Amino acid sequence: LSVYGQTKAAGDIAVAGCPRHYIMRSSWVIGEGHNFVKTMKGLSDRVADPGDKLDKITVVDDQLGRLTFTRDMAEAVFHVLGTHAPYGTYGCTGSGAVKSWADIARAVFEAANGNGDRVVPVSTADYYASAEGPIAPRPIHSALDLSKLESAGFHMPDWEEELEEYLFSSSEKANMEQL
Template sequence: RALAEERGLAGSFDYCDIDTFDMSDPEAYAQYDWSLYGTVINCGAYTAVDRAETPEGRVTAWKANATGPALLARTCAGHGITLIHVSSDYVFDGTAEVHDEEEPLSPLSVYGQTKAAGDIAVAGCPRHYIMRSSWVIGEGRNFVKTMRGLSDRVADPEDKLTQVTVVDDQLGRLTFTRDMARAIFHVLGTHAPYGTYDCTGSGAVKSWADIARAVFEAANGNGEKVVPVSTADYYASAAGPVAPRPVHSALDLSKLEAVGFHMPDWEEELGEYLDALDLGGSF
């Protein structure tokens, strides 16, 4: 959606979703004349991190995050197409406080393992860009929208919700899809060297609780209603499987900056995003 907003729905781009093109199905590739395309941008992924730990979720995650990118990479390599692929901080175990593009893959969860497998497959395509994100915020359901709604509930005297617990021992930065779309078109347009680029918001590294508190404060001035809690305590009563999360998700942005693109400060973007939500417009 962010890519379409950045470039428009018409013109030289075709857009598809799983309803029209299942990239994990080898037979689906026959519907396209690949000689017509110079670039493929893959934003598709299975991102239900905890459901990926279930038998059904594991199968779906591997199809979407590994098999699909592998088939795309093979197709793009065979037709001389540039492939752009969105990656994740979950390919790392979170031990290092800041991750750069040269760090060896070390995923903790099924989701992280499937994303790492997809990265390896895409790297086999001669003309590729892997754009590694973290804590993505855009259209559709996301953490910021959820916290905005919970802040309204806490502020409502008729609602029984009085506070919200949010984990404070996972650290990172938000990535807004608008900024990632612009970064993607920048590396394409400037013919930056192929490879992997970390691509998250710039600025301070904060916890999920810090972000939630900022959202609550901006929405209703009730940031004090966000109660920090450890990840272990937050998921202590979870009914289903819980995927392990990286403690540190901050990514080093110097490689992207070296090719001329500076990601905006995520805290400034958060303010604009919340303003857009209040106005009912798009971001």
């Protein structure tokens, strides 16, 4: 759909030409540094702050997928390599329900401050309607098939369970940094 996607596809084709290869495909990756979950947590805090004028946010609800936490992805990679799993292409995202970005934002808001009702769903078209300049197209459905990874003996954790743990550990780290 975009130059980024085209270069990923070209890389897949080049690597797949090798007789022995692994390709680990992922999407909606969450780890250290800036990411969607941390951004939503910060926005939830702002909405919860009576002194901040932000009272709601809009998030796209027609792009679907599952979060992938970097530590789970790393474990999957080490499992595939360590067990000498069959060569090929593996989908590697969190398991569990397929949800929209708005659903995920609502879950973060709810877990952080109990204000999930302050997330307003919007279509991608409406979200970018007033954008100036080109917008990189995004896939509508980013949930990947996990069956090959599971047949290799690895089950990705449910992303919703991992989200709770991630939010808790991120809050703990932030509190420790402030001390």
